[in-house]
Amino acid sequence: xxxxxxxxxxxxxxxxxxxxxxxxxxxxxxxxxxxxxxxxxxxxxxxxxxxxxxxxxxxxxxxxxxxxxxxxxxxxxxxxxxxxxxxxxxxxxxxxxxxxxxxxxxxxxxxxxxxxxxxxxxxxxxxxxxxxxxxxxxxxxxxxxxxxxxxxxxxxxxxxxxxxxxxxxxxxxxxxxxxxxxxxxxxxxxxxxxxxxxxxxxxxxxxxxxxxxxxxxxxxxxxxxxxxxxxxxxxxxxxxxxxxxxxxxxxxxxxxxxxxxxxxxxxxxxxxxxxxxxxxxxxxxxxxxxxxxxxxxxxxxxxxxxxxxxxxxxxxxxxxxxxxxxxxxxxxxxxxxx
Numbered sequence: 123x124x125x126x127x128x129x130x131x132x133x134x135x136x137x138x139x140x141x142x143x144x145x146x147x148x149x150x151x152x153x154x155x156x157x158x159x160x161x162x163x164x165x166x167x168x169x170x171x172x173x174x175x176x177x178x179x180x181x182x183x184x185x186x187x188x189x190x191x192x193x194x195x196x197x198x199x200x201x202x203x204x205x206x207x208x209x210x211x212x213x214x215x216x217x218x219x220x221x222x223x224x225x226x227x228x229x230x231x232x233x234x235x236x237x238x239x240x241x242x243x244x245x246x247x248x249x250x251x252x253x254x255x256x257x258x259x260x261x262x263x264x265x266x267x268x269x270x271x272x273x274x275x276x277x278x279x280x281x282x283x284x285x286x287x288x289x290x291x292x293x294x295x296x297x298x299x300x301x302x303x304x305x306x307x308x309x310x311x312x313x314x315x316x317x318x319x320x321x322x323x324x325x326x327x328x329x330x331x332x333x334x335x336x337x338x339x340x341x342x343x344x345x346x347x348x349x350x351x352x353x354x355x356x357x358x359x360x361x362x363x364x365x366x367x368x369x370x371x372x373x374x375x376x377x378x379x380x381x382x383x384x385x386x387x388x389x390x391x392x393x394x395x396x397x398x399x400x401x402x403x404x405x406x407x408x409x410x411x412x413x414x415x416x417x418x419x420x421x422x423x424x425x426x427x428x429x430x431x432x433x434x435x436x437x438x439x440x441x442x443x444x445x446x447x448x449x450x451x452x453x454x455x456x457x458x459x460x
Contacts, residue, residue: 125155125156126153126154126155126156126195127154127155127194127195127196127305127338128153128154128192128193128194128195128223128338129152129153129154129191129192129193129195129202130150130151130152130153130154130177130190130191130192130193131151131190131192131193132149132150132151132189132190132191133147133149133150133151133152133173133176133187133190133191133192133206134147134148134149134150134187134188134189134190135169135172135173135176135181135185135186135187135188136185136186136188137184138184138185138186139184142410144185144409144410145362145409145412146169146172146173146185146362146409147169147172147173147176147362148169148361148362148363149190149362149363150169150173150190150359150362150363150364151364151367151436152173152357152364152367154306154338154340155338155354155355156305156336156338157332157337157338158338158339158354158355159329159332159338159339159341159352159353159354159355160338160339160340160341160353160354160356160357161341161342161343161348161349161352161353161355161356161357161370162174162340162341162342162357162359163342163343163344163346163349163356163357163358163359163385164344164358164359164360164385165344165402165406166344167406167409168359168360168361168362168406169359169361169362170310170342171310171311171342172185173359174225174308174310174340174342175225176192176205176206177192177205177223177306177308177340178205178218178219178223178308179205179206179208179210179215179219180210180219181210187206189206190206191204191206191207192204192205193205194218194222194223196218196222196305203218205218217251220247220250220251220302220304221247221251221302221304222302222304222305222306223304223306223307223308224298224299224300224302224304224306224307224308225299225307225309226292226295226296226299226307226308226309226310226312227295227310227312228310228312228314228342229314233291233295234283234291234294234295235283236282236283236284238282239279239280239281239282240267240278240279240280240281240282240283240286240294241260241263241264241279241280243294243298244266244267244294244297244298244301245259245260245263247298247301247302248262248263248301248302251302252302260279262301263297263301264276264279266298266300266301267279267293267294267297269297269331270293270294270296270297270300270327271293271323271327272290272293272294272297278290288320289317289320289323289324292312292313292320292324293324293327295312296312296324296328296331300331300335303335303337304335304337305337305338306337306338306339306340307328307337307339307340308340308342309328309339309340309341309342310342311342311343311344312324312341313325313343313345313348321348325348325351325352328352329352339352341353346385346386347389349370349373350370350374353370354369354370355367355368355369355370355442356368356369356370356373358373358379358381358382358385360381360406360417360418361406361407361412361417361418362417363417363446364444364446365381365382365418365445365446365447366379366381366382366443366444366445366447367443367444367445368442368443368444369442369443372442372443374386378439378443378449378450379445379446379447380418380423380424380447380449381402381418381421381422384400384402384421384423385402387400388400388401388402402421403421404420404421413430414430414431415428415429415430415431415432415433416429416430416432416433416434416447416448424449426448426449428448429448434446434447434448434451435451437450437451
């Protein structure tokens with residue numbers, strides 16, 4: 123327990139629309155440990171970003187957290203705080219948001235306001251959470267911009283975001299997120315809009331800063347190459363549920379869930395021929411028409427008849443490996459064979 127920074131249990135986030143209820147997050151369990159990197163992977167539309175926005179209580183209407191708990195162990199001498207029970211606009215969550223838990227959003231081109239300079243936006247977070255003077259906040263902002271590799275930070279601090287490249291804006295976003303030395307940094311696909319060379323630089327930078335600050339990193343991505351490079355642990359998400367969770371070594375060498383195996387098979391390799399590419403059949407179902415039983419069964423290569431009407435529970439394969447699949451539940455499998 124002492125190594126756990128954020129413990130999420132049965133988190134459910136629903137969007138109440140005119141067309142119906144969208145269960146974007148449908149019973150997620152996660153443990154994020156201090157100083158480690160957890161990668162949350164899955165196809166677009168699986169609920170990764172919504173789940174992580176829940177940790178900061180910034181889910182936009184018509185969405186809301188309907189149940190579950192998110193216990194945040196901010197300090198050794200503090201009682202854990204259930205983030206799910208805090209008022210989204212209340213003082214307590216505002217003290218945590220941006221200071222103890224920070225987030226780098228997915229799109230660097232639109233995450234920064236074009237109406238204010240980069241320096242003003244970084245200083246705002248410093249002034250809000252530390253109560254330091256504007257002069258000291260400016261010096262710290264310049265120092266942060268230098269740490270994230272921005273050249274001539276004393277000049278670029280007064281530039282507007284639209285005058286910076288995508289890579290520079292992303293570095294500025296990282297500087298803003300790190301301005302109060304958070305315990306947990308949530309990175310929502312921070313390299314998606316960047317070229318390959320800049321992606322590598324940003325990843326190296328984030329790992330270096332994680333080491334320097336000793337923070338936990340929750341990295342959302344669908345790039346399994348990035349996962350292999352940076353992850354300590356991996357959680358595979360599909361249609362609002364964590365279907366498999368294990369260390370990165372186990373996920374890449376001994377995946378158990380059919381969805382995880384399909385994701386790994388679908389990665390193109392340099393040595394393979396064009397016709398050998400093995401994509402996952404079908405598409406992620408509409409959230410308004412969720413399949414009954416196991417939600418992956420319409421696309422699953424190992425589907426059994428029982429999968430079409432029985433919802434799988436979480437099976438603990440070992441101390442660090444869980445899977446949510448009927449293949450690993452003895453009773454449903456025996457029923458299917460009989």
